[in-house]
Amino acid sequence: MTGILDYGAGNLQSVFKAVQAVGEPCKFVRTPDDASDIRALLFPGQGHFGDSIRQLKNSGLWDLVVEWVREDRPYFGICLGYQMLFESSEESPGIKGLGLIPGKVVRFPSAPGIKIPHMGWNTVEPTDPSDPLWLGLPEEKHFYFVHSFYPAPTDPQIDGAHTDYTGNRFASAIVKGNAVATQFHPEKSQALGLALLKNFFARIPA
Amino acid sequence: MLTKRIIPCLDVTDGRVVKGTNFVDLRDAGDPVESAVAYNKQGADELVFLDITASSDARNTMVDVVAATAAQCFMPLTVGGGIRTVEDMRRMLLAGADKVGVNTAAITNPDVINDGADMFGCQALVVAIDAKSNGDGTWNVYTHGGRNRTELDAIEWAKEMNRRGAGEILLTSMDADGTKNGYDIELTARVSDAVEIPVIASGGAGTLEHLAEVLENGKADAVLAASIFHFGDFTVAQAKDLLSSRGIPMRPIFTLS
Numbered sequence: 001m002t003g004i005l006d007y008g009a010g011n012l013q014s015v016f017k018a019v020q021a022v023g024e025p026c027k028f029v030r031t032p033d034d035a036s037d038i039r040a041l042l043f044p045g046q047g048h049f050g051d052s053i054r055q056l057k058n059s060g061l062w063d064l065v066v067e068w069v070r071e072d073r074p075y076f077g078i079c080l081g082y083q084m085l086f087e088s089s090e091e092s093p094g095i096k097g098l099g100l101i102p103g104k105v106v107r108f109p110s111a112p113g114i115k116i117p118h119m120g121w122n123t124v125e126p127t128d129p130s131d132p133l134w135l136g137l138p139e140e141k142h143f144y145f146v147h148s149f150y151p152a153p154t155d156p157q158i159d160g161a162h163t164d165y166t167g168n169r170f171a172s173a174i175v176k177g178n179a180v181a182t183q184f185h186p187e188k189s190q191a192l193g194l195a196l197l198k199n200f201f202a203r204i205p206a
Numbered sequence: 207m208l209t210k211r212i213i214p215c216l217d218v219t220d221g222r223v224v225k226g227t228n229f230v231d232l233r234d235a236g237d238p239v240e241s242a243v244a245y246n247k248q249g250a251d252e253l254v255f256l257d258i259t260a261s262s263d264a265r266n267t268m269v270d271v272v273a274a275t276a277a278q279c280f281m282p283l284t285v286g287g288g289i290r291t292v293e294d295m296r297r298m299l300l301a302g303a304d305k306v307g308v309n310t311a312a313i314t315n316p317d318v319i320n321d322g323a324d325m326f327g328c329q330a331l332v333v334a335i336d337a338k339s340n341g342d343g344t345w346n347v348y349t350h351g352g353r354n355r356t357e358l359d360a361i362e363w364a365k366e367m368n369r370r371g372a373g374e375i376l377l378t379s380m381d382a383d384g385t386k387n388g389y390d391i392e393l394t395a396r397v398s399d400a401v402e403i404p405v406i407a408s409g410g411a412g413t414l415e416h417l418a419e420v421l422e423n424g425k426a427d428a429v430l431a432a433s434i435f436h437f438g439d440f441t442v443a444q445a446k447d448l449l450s451s452r453g454i455p456m457r458p459i460f461t462l463s
Binding site: 011018110116119147187192193 | 207208209210211246249251273276277278280281282299300301302304324326327328329330373374399402403404427428457458460461
């Protein structure tokens with residue numbers, strides 16, 4: 001059973017359906033007690049960094065996420081569920097993130113001819129293609145992105161994949177033990193996204 | 207590399223696709239959910255539902271269509287038509303849409319764009335602009351399917367929508383729409399240069415060459431097309447093949463083995 005963190009920030013149906021579609025039973029985690037019988041925690045997010053941090057705090061789920069990741073239990077963060085792991089974001093100056101991973105979230109620099117948000121399908125290059133996360137995926141991996149900010153981890157060792165946008169090569173995924181987090185949306189990335197989720201569940205130690 | 211997007215658009219009224227689609231393998235060509243699934247399989251990069259239902263009570267039908275589609279298609283979905291308030295946006299987003307398209311309401315009440323962007327993030331807001339040429343290198347914004355002229359300059363309007371928090375512009379040329387003679391390249395390029403957000407070109411696609419033209423010369427980030435795909439003239443895969451051969455970055459289609 002996998003838990004999908006629901007801190008009241010919008011529609012999580014697509015994530016729920018995507019997890020179901022790859023054969024993993026799942027439920028929503030709305031209180032810390034809901035997490036008692038789950039093996040993996042999925043943290044989807046979309047919207048505003050500061051608002052999401054506030055909502056997460058108000059939901060009483062903040063400590064759950066912190067402990068879960070610190071104990072290296074299987075975690076999958078998507079978009080804001082990736083960005084919020086870091087210390088801060090240029091989107092919301094002065095607001096502290098979860099601070100579980102050193103580094104901050106920065107904005108793509110504005111320049112003539114550069115479209116922001118970075119929206120659409122872009123290539124994702126794993127730093128370790130032999131990681132079972134990427135098993136069975138084609139050589140050229142396109143995932144769906146929609147974001148104006150991206151995390152810059154202090155320690156490049158945790159970079160799980162890179163993506164280039166407008167000359168900015170950023171960490172589009174991180175992999176740290178049992179924690180995986182992506183800037184792109186697997187739940188919106190058709191067959192490739194489902195394959196990645198399936199691999200994530202298969203990769204969980206028994 | 208970020209690829210250019212091909213976005214089929216389905217016009218829906220009272221829960222049915224207008225005129226239907228012409229895919230051989232569909233049981234019910236008028237069913238929007240079945241058509242969406244077919245486009246998902248074809249490798250469309252996103253999908254747009256345009257709700258042209260006249261009556262407001264039939265909107266509930268659209269909510270059901272969106273929910274059923276989102277449960278089966280793991281791809282970005284935009285819903286436009288009749289979105290007037292932040293509450294309308296919320297309903298569609300909660301039903302499973304990733305983005306909502308706003309057209310007339312952005313003109314009658316521009317603050318709805320600021321409010322929507324604050325509430326749901328700019329990535330969820332697509333502002334649709336219907337533009338018609340004045341014949342002198344300027345374009346005005348029209349409403350009601352091109353019938354009502356407003357005093358708004360299309361380029362300036364696109365910039366204002368960008369400032370107010372739109373995440374994307376869906377730009378339809380009322381001159382080109384329905385002609386199958388190609389997109390309005392000049393209009394699209396002018397708007398694309400004027401805003402920082404992505405621009406989806408719409409109106410006028412008759413051949414695959416037209417898609418290439420507006421992506422190259424029109425500087426569009428994505429193309430919206432309806433009839434060239436619905437009636438089986440071309441598949442999304444054929445479009446991607448041609449555009450790739452022209453050097454336009456396209457996402458290859460991948461199916462799980």
